[in-house]
Amino acid sequence: MEAVRITLEQIIEELGLELVTAGDGAVRSIGGGYASDLLSFVMSHARAGDVWVTLQAHDNVVAVAGLIGLAAVIITEGQRPTAGMIARAEQEGVVLLATAKTTFTVVAELAALGLSGGADGRGS
């Protein structure tokens, strides 16, 4: 199957996401997607370049995203990152996006754009 090149800019545009962090992160290209609210699973299963979909909005989200080198974090269900979290994300070069949509809807829309979650049961 032909790999689809998708940029963060496209995702923000197509899904109508709010870019919370300052900077030009919006041009990076995305490797794949991962969705979970348990940070320990993200830490062991997400891959560099993934966009991570979660409703968690606290400082450790930034730490995990920075550690793995995720392309962006989409924070769902109207959860708002704190000012401290945003500052930390900008410092670490982590792109934060926000939306009122549910995680289910966001994942469905990302899949419709051609983004893949990779092989089933990854890392297990």
Place this chain on the structure above:
Amino acid sequence: MSGRPRPVLADLHVHTVLSPCAEVEMIPPLIVRRAARLGLGLIAVTDHNAALNAAALIAAAEETGLRVLPGLELQTREEVHLLCLFGALESCLAWQKEVFGRLPALANREEHFGPQYVVDATGDWLRTEERLLAVSAEIALDEAIDRVHALGGLAIPAHVDRPAFSLLANLGLIPAGLAADALEVTGRFRPETGLKQWPGLQGWPLVVGGDAHRLSEMQSRTLLKIAEPTLEELRLALRGEEGRKVSVDWGNTD
């Protein structure tokens, strides 16, 4: 032997510089001094998944009016934070050993999570802990509570009113048959709103912990009526037995 029950202020949730997210001011002598200023008679040292600074804090409080319970704040596989408190350092270190055996074999990355310092009673640096502590141990909440009890400790789910890493946020409810000894709420919790939002909290002994990652976050709202500042007296107070009691000052001072 133990005398008559008297009022003792307590904060059962204090971090030190071992916790990667704690400020560098969280060293034993400064914690002891702050506790004295707050009039605290009992605190518990509860770093994330480890108790490597417990002995230092206990030593720093010797010959002061403050007693320090050794403990740790476990992060369970459900990402629920659980205060595990012990009467004796050896029991606490036995629990730490079990926890270390269930942590993923990952190294801490200071640039992302922050540094993890092991210090002595004066706060001097001894070494930097290299295993990643800001992570879940592979232990379920129920099993953790059972193991802590088997080691003679108390198990108190932490900051249950917080939107992350908490019993109510991560499990959505207080599981039926939860064997915890009390529930901790944050300084922002107010019973008039909180008990409406989470009716499941009714009937539980509540304590307010500072979850202090900096000195100014330590709390002095939990009032114990106990004969001595010990784990056994705390246990009686949480059960409301033998004239021992726990109450919380829900005033609006932060």
